[in-house]
Amino acid sequence: MNNQKLFREAYELLPGGVNSPVRAFKAVGGNPIVLTKGRGCRVWDADGREYIDFLASWGPLILGHSHPKVVKAVRKEVEQGMSYGLTNPHEVRLAKLVVEMVPSVEKVRFVNSGTEATMSAVRLARGITGRKLILKFDGCYHGHYDSLLVSAGSGVATFGIPGTPGIPDEIASLTLVIPYNDLEALRNVFEKHGNDIACAIVEPVAGNMGVVPPQKGFLKELRKLTKDYGALLIFDEVITGFRLAKGGAQELFSVEPDLTCLGKVLGGGMPVGAYGGRKELMERVAPEGDIYQAGTLAGNPVAMVSGVETLKELRDTEPYDELEGKMNLLKEGVGSILEDKGIPFRINQIGSMMTVFFTESEVKDFGTAKTSDTEMFSKFFKALLGRGVLIPPSQFEAWFVSTAHEQRDLEEALSRIEDAVKSL
Ligand SMILES: *Cc1c(COP(=O)(O)O)cnc(C)c1O
Numbered sequence: 001m002n003n004q005k006l007f008r009e010a011y012e013l014l015p016g017g018v019n020s021p022v023r024a025f026k027a028v029g030g031n032p033i034v035l036t037k038g039r040g041c042r043v044w045d046a047d048g049r050e051y052i053d054f055l056a057s058w059g060p061l062i063l064g065h066s067h068p069k070v071v072k073a074v075r076k077e078v079e080q081g082m083s084y085g086l087t088n089p090h091e092v093r094l095a096k097l098v099v100e101m102v103p104s105v106e107k108v109r110f111v112n113s114g115t116e117a118t119m120s121a122v123r124l125a126r127g128i129t130g131r132k133l134i135l136k137f138d139g140c141y142h143g144h145y146d147s148l149l150v151s152a153g154s155g156v157a158t159f160g161i162p163g164t165p166g167i168p169d170e171i172a173s174l175t176l177v178i179p180y181n182d183l184e185a186l187r188n189v190f191e192k193h194g195n196d197i198a199c200a201i202v203e204p205v206a207g208n209m210g211v212v213p214p215q216k217g218f219l220k221e222l223r224k225l226t227k228d229y230g231a232l233l234i235f236d237e238v239i240t241g242f243r244l245a246k247g248g249a250q251e252l253f254s255v256e257p258d259l260t261c262l263g264k265v266l267g268g269g270m271p272v273g274a275y276g277g278r279k280e281l282m283e284r285v286a287p288e289g290d291i292y293q294a295g296t297l298a299g300n301p302v303a304m305v306s307g308v309e310t311l312k313e314l315r316d317t318e319p320y321d322e323l324e325g326k327m328n329l330l331k332e333g334v335g336s337i338l339e340d341k342g343i344p345f346r347i348n349q350i351g352s353m354m355t356v357f358f359t360e361s362e363v364k365d366f367g368t369a370k371t372s373d374t375e376m377f378s379k380f381f382k383a384l385l386g387r388g389v390l391i392p393p394s395q396f397e398a399w400f401v402s403t404a405h406e407q408r409d410l411e412e413a414l415s416r417i418e419d420a421v422k423s424l
Helices: 003-013 068-080 089-101 114-129 183-196 218-229 248-252 301-317 320-341 374-386 407-422
Strands: 035-039 042-045 050-053 107-111 133-138 175-179 197-202 232-236 259-262 273-277 346-350 353-357
Touching (some): 068 301, 089 301, 107 114, 114 133, 114 232, 114 259, 114 273, 183 197, 197 218, 248 259, 320 346, 320 407
Parallel strands (some): 133 175, 197 232, 232 259
Antiparallel strands (some): 107 273, 259 273
């Protein structure tokens, strides 16, 4: 079956033909593709077309597709058994790696997705502090949990409005939303509501409004204010964890949160999330403590070994400088191609993640990200796809490189991109 035929059937059976909205290509238009195979830095669709892949399954595949060590371990574990519903040894192995690699984590609970991780961390923070309010930053995405799927209304420090029908105003109004990287709004919101804030949750490097790094002092001030007011600081490192450094953004910026949410790279392509932190905080989680959270398939052995092999490889090879070098090459190549064509753009890059924004203004928060020309992005995306380069089908997402992208792959990608941009 080919792409078109499969999608026609998918539309009948799945809302929008997909199990996660962005996959439907609604933000860029055109026909979505169905992927059937991935090897290294490349994927193939149901029509047999090949693409150099910078989507990387939205971030998990830091070692590329089907890394031999990961595949071998998964295969072996599947033969052994797929799920027990009681503790298996690989949960302990993965927990050890997480605690060793992530600076602020002493104890960890595994869940099945990033959404579950943030939802559970927020519950824990509310349980510990006995407070109701949550502070989040406009444009940061923390999964689709009600309290976190909230957008900013107008004004600077504001109570959130539901990001979708189905979330009661009463729930959204417990979430405060302020702009990312805005120190003044940050100080104001703590001055006004600080004693009622259970936690502040932040992407320490934003990846879901496109890549937006924290400006100097932003994370440090956030750490200081949360501490001063007795609120917990949650780093949502679902993208940045194990990607920007062994210990994620908290290692890179030397700021230690109280709780950390993990996902994506953690499972090496299998559905795994986690939340963790200092012992005295995590000891409040049931059954050791009184704050309930559970999961039938949490700590699934097949998913755990995928994570174990992925983290071991990252710990032992520390490929972070190499990954950054690769992304630099891509960034500079794409930059000069766009410049030659006279298309205005800004590229935000940190380590192995970047976003090409089609705007002339510096992008430092969601407001400035939204100055991007999404029509231009959509043309760019389609031209790339037509020439065998897969990037995320939205202006407001990150491109990723993996250890499987070799220099010659990047050169090939750049020559395809040059061709694509010429056609615009
Ligand atoms: C992807 C993502 C999530 C949600 O993870 P899911 O596994 O899709 O539920 C949460 N936070 C951040 C920062 C993410 O990038």
